[in-house]
Amino acid sequence: MALYRAHVLICKGTGCTASGGPSVYSAMQEELKRRKLDREIMLVETGCHGMCEMGPIVVVYPEGALYCRVTPEDVPEIVEEHLYKGRLVERLLYTVPSEMTKIPHYRDIPFYSKQHRIVLRNCGYINPEHIEEYISRDGYQAFAKALLEMTPEKTLEEVKNSGLRGRGGAGFPTGLKWEFARKAPGDKKYIICNADEGDPGAFMDRSVLEGDPHSLIEGMLLGAYAIGADEGYIYCRAEYPLAIKRLKNAIAQAEELGLLGDRIMGTDFSFHLHIKEGAGAFVCGEETALMASIEGKRGMPTPRPPFPAQHGLWGKPTNINNVETWANVPQIILNGAEWYSSIGTEKSKGTKVFALTGKVKNTGLIEVPMGITIREIVFELGGGILNDKGFKAVQVGGPSGGCLTEEHLDLPVDYESLTAAGAIMGSGGLVVMDEDTCMVDVSKFFLEFTQRESCGKCVPCREGTKQMLLLLEKITRGEGTMEDLETLEELAQMVKRMSLCGLGQTAPNPVLTTLQYFRDEYEAHIKDRECPAKACAALIAYTIDPEACKKCGLCAKNCPVNCISGDRQTPYKIDQERCIKCGTCLEVCPFNAVHKD
Amino acid sequence: MPKITSLEDLRKIKEQAKDLTSARSGGKTRIIVGMGTCGIAAGARDVMTAILAELDKRGLKEVTVETTGCIGMCQKEPLVDVIRPGEPRITYGNVEPKDAARIVVEHLVNGNVVEDKVVGRTD
Ligand SMILES: Cc1cc2nc3c(=O)[nH]c(=O)nc-3n(C[C@H](O)[C@H](O)[C@H](O)COP(=O)(O)O)c2cc1C
Ligand code: SF4
Ligand code: SF4
Ligand code: FES
Ligand code: FES
Numbered sequence: 001m002a003l004y005r006a007h008v009l010i011c012k013g014t015g016c017t018a019s020g021g022p023s024v025y026s027a028m029q030e031e032l033k034r035r036k037l038d039r040e041i042m043l044v045e046t047g048c049h050g051m052c053e054m055g056p057i058v059v060v061y062p063e064g065a066l067y068c069r070v071t072p073e074d075v076p077e078i079v080e081e082h083l084y085k086g087r088l089v090e091r092l093l094y095t096v097p098s099e100m101t102k103i104p105h106y107r108d109i110p111f112y113s114k115q116h117r118i119v120l121r122n123c124g125y126i127n128p129e130h131i132e133e134y135i136s137r138d139g140y141q142a143f144a145k146a147l148l149e150m151t152p153e154k155t156l157e158e159v160k161n162s163g164l165r166g167r168g169g170a171g172f173p174t175g176l177k178w179e180f181a182r183k184a185p186g187d188k189k190y191i192i193c194n195a196d197e198g199d200p201g202a203f204m205d206r207s208v209l210e211g212d213p214h215s216l217i218e219g220m221l222l223g224a225y226a227i228g229a230d231e232g233y234i235y236c237r238a239e240y241p242l243a244i245k246r247l248k249n250a251i252a253q254a255e256e257l258g259l260l261g262d263r264i265m266g267t268d269f270s271f272h273l274h275i276k277e278g279a280g281a282f283v284c285g286e287e288t289a290l291m292a293s294i295e296g297k298r299g300m301p302t303p304r305p306p307f308p309a310q311h312g313l314w315g316k317p318t319n320i321n322n323v324e325t326w327a328n329v330p331q332i333i334l335n336g337a338e339w340y341s342s343i344g345t346e347k348s349k350g351t352k353v354f355a356l357t358g359k360v361k362n363t364g365l366i367e368v369p370m371g372i373t374i375r376e377i378v379f380e381l382g383g384g385i386l387n388d389k390g391f392k393a394v395q396v397g398g399p400s401g402g403c404l405t406e407e408h409l410d411l412p413v414d415y416e417s418l419t420a421a422g423a424i425m426g427s428g429g430l431v432v433m434d435e436d437t438c439m440v441d442v443s444k445f446f447l448e449f450t451q452r453e454s455c456g457k458c459v460p461c462r463e464g465t466k467q468m469l470l471l472l473e474k475i476t477r478g479e480g481t482m483e484d485l486e487t488l489e490e491l492a493q494m495v496k497r498m499s500l501c502g503l504g505q506t507a508p509n510p511v512l513t514t515l516q517y518f519r520d521e522y523e524a525h526i527k528d529r530e531c532p533a534k535a536c537a538a539l540i541a542y543t544i545d546p547e548a549c550k551k552c553g554l555c556a557k558n559c560p561v562n563c564i565s566g567d568r569q570t571p572y573k574i575d576q577e578r579c580i581k582c583g584t585c586l587e588v589c590p591f592n593a594v595h596k597d
Numbered sequence: 598m599p600k601i602t603s604l605e606d607l608r609k610i611k612e613q614a615k616d617l618t619s620a621r622s623g624g625k626t627r628i629i630v631g632m633g634t635c636g637i638a639a640g641a642r643d644v645m646t647a648i649l650a651e652l653d654k655r656g657l658k659e660v661t662v663e664t665t666g667c668i669g670m671c672q673k674e675p676l677v678d679v680i681r682p683g684e685p686r687i688t689y690g691n692v693e694p695k696d697a698a699r700i701v702v703e704h705l706v707n708g709n710v711v712e713d714k715v716v717g718r719t720d
Contacts, residue, residue, distance in 0.1 A: 003653040005645075005662035007620045040649055042620070061621040062661035085632045086664030126618060135607065136614035144604050257610075258600030266602045 004042035006083055008032075009059040011124060012045040013210050014203070014242055015052025020071065024056050027072035031079045041083055047211020047246075048203070049124035050365030051111065054094065059124070064106040067092040096383070111362045114381050116343065116351050116369045119327045123211030128246050131253040134214040140259055142333035143221045147267055150333075156182060156226040159329060161337035163349030168194050168285075168322030169397075169426050169502065171348070171415040174329075177319060180309035182227045184317035189229040192294070192313065192320040193220060195236040195243070196278050196285035199398035199427050200449060204353040205323035207365055209236065209243035212327070213250035217273065219326030221259070222333055224271045227319055231272050235290050238277040247275055282453035286501050287320045289455070300457050301501035322427075324353055344370035348414030352425065358394075358432035359386045368413070375409040378432055390435040393518070397426025399446045400506030402513030403439060422513040424506060438535035439518040440525055443510040444472040450507035461504030464495035468511060475522060477538040478529040485522055489515055534596055537581040541597055544585075546571035548593035555585035555594060615658050625659040626705060631676035633667030639674040640693070647697035648677070657705060673716050679704050690716030 010016075010025045025045060032038040049057050054068035058078070065088050067078065074092060081087045093102040094109050103109050117123075126133040134140070146155045160175025181189060193216060197205040208216060220232050236244055251273055254260040262270040276294050283289050284299035291313050293299035312318020328350060332340045341349045348370040354377070357363050361383035368377065374394055378384070385391050393403045396413075402423030404411065411417050415425050433442065451465040471488045474480045492508035492515075499505045515522065524530050531539040544555070544564075549571040556564040556572055563579050566572030572593075574585065586594040601607050630636070630645045645662070652660055670676060673690030677700065680686045687710055689700060696714060703709045 003649055003658075004620055005649055007618075009621075040646075042617075062627070062663055064621075084664065085637075085666050086629070087666045125621065130617070132610060132614035133617050135610050136618045138611075140601075140607060141611075144601075144607050148604055256600075257598060258602065 004040055005062075006041045007044055007061040008041060008078075008083070009044045009046045009061070009124070011047070011049055011055060011057040013048030013052065013055075013124075013207060014240075015048060016055035016057055017242070019052070019055045019069075021056040023072050024058065024070050024075060027075040028058075028079070031075050032083075035079055035084065037079065037083060044127045045129070046124045046126065047128045048207035048365065050120065050207065051362075053363050057124070058092075059106055063088070063104070065104050066094050066106040066109065068094050110383065111364070111366070111381055114376065115367050117367045118331050118343075118351050119208060119215070119324050119353055120211070120365065120367045121331075122215065123207055126212065128211050128213055129249055131214060131250065131257065134212070138334060139214055139330075140218055142330040143218050143225075143259070144265065146222055146225055146333055147265060147269060152182070152226045152228065155222060155333065158333055158337045159222075159226065162332045162340040163337075163344070163347075164325065164328055164332060164340065165348065165415065166322060167324035167328075167352065167425075167428070169424070171425055174321060174325055177309065177321070178223060178227050180307070181229070181317050181319040184310050186317050188231075188316045189227060190313045190316055190318040191220060191223050191227060191229045191232040192287075192290070192318060193232070193234040193323055193326055194285060194287065194290060194320055195234055195240075195323045196290060197237055197240075197323075197427065198282040198285045198453075199429050201357055201431070202355050202398060202427050202429055204355055204365055204428055206237075206240055206243055208323050208327050209240065210246055213243075213246045214254070215327045215330055216247075216323055217250055217254055217260070219329035220273065221264075221271055222329045223319065223321070223326065225269055229319070230270050232274070233294055233313070234273065234275050235278055235284075235294060236275060238280060244275060244277065251275070281455065282449075283455040283501070283503055286503065289501070290320070291318065300455050301503075303500060324428075345412060345414045347416055352413070352428055354428040354430045356382055356430045356432070358430075359389065359434040359437075360384065360432045361386055370414045371412040373410050373412055374404065377413070377430065378409070382432060385432070385434050387434075391432070392435050392437055393433045393439065393442075395423075395431040395433065395442065395446070395510065396429070397424035397506075397509070398429040399449045400424065400503070400509050401426045401429060402509045403433075403442065403517065404513070405517045422509065422516060424509065426506075436533055436535065438476075438531050438533040439514040439521050440472065440476055440531075441533075441535050443514045444469070444476060446510040447472060447507065450503060454503060454507075458498075458500040458504065460495050460498035461500065461507065464491050464499075465504070465507055467491055468495070468508070472511070475525050476531075476536045478525060478536070480522075480526045482523075482526060485515075485526065540581060541576060542574055542579060542581065542583065542585055543595050543597065544572050544574060544589075545593050545595060546573075548591055550591045550593070552590065554588045554590065558584050558588045560584065619658050620661055625661060625682065627661050627663060627678075627680045628705075629663045629665050629678040629680070631666075631668060631674055631678075632664040633671070633674070635667065635671040636674040636676065641675040643694045644675045644677065644692050644697055647694035648701065651698045651701040655701065655706065657701070660705065670716065676716070681705075681708075686719045687715060688717035688719075689714040 058067040058070045164174040165171040289299040289301045308318040353367045456462045496508045563575040675692045677689045677692045
């Protein structure tokens with residue numbers, strides 16, 4: 001029977017695969033067969049929904065019911081109750097954290113209802129391994145329309161008018177970049193997709209690659225047609241095996257249907273697409289380093305100009321865009337520039353995908369229109385701060401982004417406002433911090449990452465970030481001076497100005513913004529030898545209040561370095577010399593007798 | 598699969614592929630079969646199979662088939678509801694597998710309610 005009355009979608013993205021999606025899938029397969037429902041209920045595996053935290057995710061249509069944290073043991077109940085009798089399995093439905101209410105429908109969950117999904121429209125909705133499912137959702141329509149009914153110039157014009165800007169970090173207007181490559185002299189031209197996604201915690205590109213690979217391929221086809229390129233590369237992070245597998249499969253399917261290859265759809269347009277696995281270093285995501293890496297050289301940045309549009313891969317005119325940038329293009333061509341540019345703000349059009357993490361109740365991937373405020377993201381989509389603590393800051397733009405404060409909560413999220421406030425759009429990392437976060441510690445954390453990833457080619461980046469890190473370590477140990485603070489600021493400015501590539505140019509952002517907005521916290525570490533958030537180990541001490549101690553001995557039993565002494569008669573006491581400040585005692589004491597100051 | 602050489606080819610694949618994702622999009626005619634304990638005892642399962650077979654035979658794609666629990670009209674089971682967008686919800690009672698074809702053809706295709714089987718009507 002070809003007609004399926006219900007569809008069971010089981011997420012097999014990286015997150016849900018790790019939490020047990022595949023075993024839920026096979027349990028479901030078996031159960032449907034056992035109940036003889038396998039010919040009227042279709043089982044579909046999908047890519048990431050962006051809600052990995054609640055995974056494994058199972059969605060049942062036509063109702064659109066979303067079940068969270070499903071285990072193989074839950075499967076018979078879902079089949080019996082929902083699929084057979086039409087009753088939702090309440091206990092597995094998504095619960096809104098603030099109200100503790102259950103939400104039956106996918107689209108009504110605040111985390112989704114506030115989103116505007118263009119790039120992620122198919123993620124978690126179609127089976128990424130079947131090109132037919134992509135086609136059933138208007139897939140390859142935009143490409144066919146452009147190829148058969150529009151000139152390359154008109155296609156380029158449409159992208160230009162849409163106002164689309166690069167989603168890989170810098171926000172350069174995509175149409176303009178295409179035009180440079182189109183106008184560059186030469187008959188051999190390349191296009192590249194940057195799928196290196198090196199920011200820690202980022203997975204927006206991964207979820208498109210895994211959940212809707214054909215949208216990227218179609219975007220690249222449109223770009224190649226507009227620019228006049230006949231060959232393309234997808235440079236994909238080697239740590240993304242599932243993405244690479246799905247891409248390979250998608251490319252093979254598109255080739256089979258004649259959507260990739262020579263003389264596509266009987267025209268003169270030919271396009272061949274290759275996958276190149278990344279070399280692993282963060283800096284390889286920088287475009288000149290990335291091209292060097294494809295050419296088989298060491299992935300190190302080179303000065304620009306010359307720009308890739310003139311002198312790119314193997315010296316040929318080349319256009320490089322990020323995954324998310326490419327994935328926007330089919331929808332722009334299909335629905336028109338006017339439609340696209342009606343979403344967003346004056347200078348930042350369309351949507352942006354963010355990876356929302358940190359101290360918020362809902363974490364995950366969100367696609368929101370440009371111009372949404374940080375408040376809406378944190379308190380509506382994110383559901384507010386975890387454990388109802390106070391909001392302190394949000395770090396926007398990945399490790400080289402900046403920290404914004406409470407006063408920026410109503411800032412519209414677009415390229416210009418973020419840059420003006422000292423942050424960047426970057427790849428779209430959003431880390432929310434609560435009152436217990438020490439901002440000096442945070443900037444140290446991000447700098448540790450960028451410092452480690454500096455390729456070492458230029459001195460300001462290599463040496464400057466190292467010195468900055470030493471100063472930050474000194475301050476968090478409580479040994480810093482006010483001069484150190486000045487040196488830190490000067491170094492930061494220098495590294496930002498003098499570095500060769502974007503890595504060094506943006507690495508000081510977390511330090512600079514925290515110095516600007518949380519200077520008092522730095523000063524407290526220096527002047528009062530105190531960490532106001534009580535996070536820096538060297539500046540805190542654990543003590544036991546002898547009055548409150550019930551002498552149960554739990555802390556002593558759990559202390560990993562055995563530095564707590566006492567007995568039934570004498571209240572317990574911590575030997576400060578030997579204490580490593582792990583905080584275990586505070587956690588285990590049933591009587592709140594351990595204090596942190 | 599043959600290569601795509603025209604917009605027409607692409608449209609054809611899209612048309613064929615529609616049943617792949619149509620159940621996920623909603624917003625069309627809904628058929629709801631009562632599958633409470635008494636519904637199942639009264640033969641709702643066979644009615645459901647007959648409906649699915651009929652829909653398939655006629656190639657109707659803009660229809661979703663759902664199941665539901667007991668609605669308190671057990672003596673009239675098997676119950677089948679048909680909801681067409683913008684029209685009242687029609688409840689058919691004592692539906693037998695042989696009625697399935699009539700309901701699909703008359704109500705869904707021709708738009709005429711099968712009056713002799715109606716047991717309820719709500720807006
Ligand atoms: C250190 C460094 C790392 C980068 N990593 C990435 C990356 O992982 N993915 C990406 O798309 N762009 C990355 N970029 C930006 C690219 O150099 C380039 O600007 C981008 O791929 C252009 O595409 P877009 O115009 O679509 O944004 C990085 C830049 C720097 C300086
Ligand atoms: S903080 Fe850790 S090391 Fe220090 S006393 Fe408590 S348990 Fe022991
Ligand atoms: S766990 Fe608390 S109550 Fe028990 S001995 Fe330690 S400090 Fe005292
Ligand atoms: S992998 Fe399943 S929701 Fe992200
Ligand atoms: S044994 Fe008495 S309080 Fe722990």
